[in-house]
Amino acid sequence: MREIKELLQDKHFINKIEKLKKMYPEKRSALLSALHLCQSEVGFIPEEFQEFIAKELSLSPAHIKGVVTFYEMFYEKKKGKYIIQVCRTLPCMLCGGEVLLDHISNKLGIKVGETSNDGKFSLVTVECLACCDKGPSMMINETLYTAVTPDNFDSILKELK
Ligand code: FES
Incomplete structure (x- = not known):
């Protein structure tokens, strides 16, 4: 950047x-x-x-x-290297999105809207990512992930450097 x-x-x-x-x-x-x-x-x-x-x-x-x-896609402050965008719309929240969001928040030690101290991760919530039938959905930068469980997230996290 x-x-x-x-x-x-x-x-x-x-x-x-x-x-x-x-x-x-x-x-x-x-x-x-x-x-x-x-x-x-x-x-x-x-x-x-x-x-x-x-x-x-x-x-x-x-x-x-x-x-x-x-617009949610614009940021006024510097974000982390990886911006984790979790869908907060009802269908995703009903099929595990809330649990996923809590898991990510606890795992990274940041709340929604915050960036980790090392500048690596920012956590935000967004409206529907148009994969409602495969929720919970999230994006990390430009990559879409669907049917994300806490375990899936941990595996994805290990791949991020
Ligand atoms: S409600 Fe989450 S992708 Fe549509």
């Missing part, structure tokens, strides 16, 4: 933002793509980027903050 100051001075990155602005009839429509781009480079969306993109898209900083905080 990169530092935001470095990113905002990178001509290649700024060109990508310029291209995004031209892709839409109104430049403000580039906001979600720009936020994804920032998060993929930095790991989260710092205030500096929010201010930068507000100016670029002629939007208010409050508007940007509203969007960043509305």
Whole structure:
């Protein structure tokens, strides 16, 4: 992951933002793509980027903050190397999701919304991951896991370095 100051001075990155602005009839429509781009480079969306993109898209900083905080997939603070996203929607919770979430929390010693002291794991909950018939479901970064039991989770954890 990169530092935001470095990113905002990178001509290649700024060109990508310029291209995004031209892709839409109104430049403000580039906001979600720009936020994804920032998060993929930095790991989260710092205030500096929010201010930068507000100016670029002629939007208010409050508007940007509203969007960043509305969507669960955007983070305002640095997360761990592995972001564990456990589905908290009813079907998953009814088939073991609650037990799984407690297990993960106890195993890693962090609560939902926290990051482990070593910076390796962040635990968050999300709404339906579209695998309701195979719950409990979770994602670790970009990988989806279904029918996860506490034992399954322990095995998956061993594979993560
Ligand atoms: S309810 Fe968990 S994946 Fe849909």
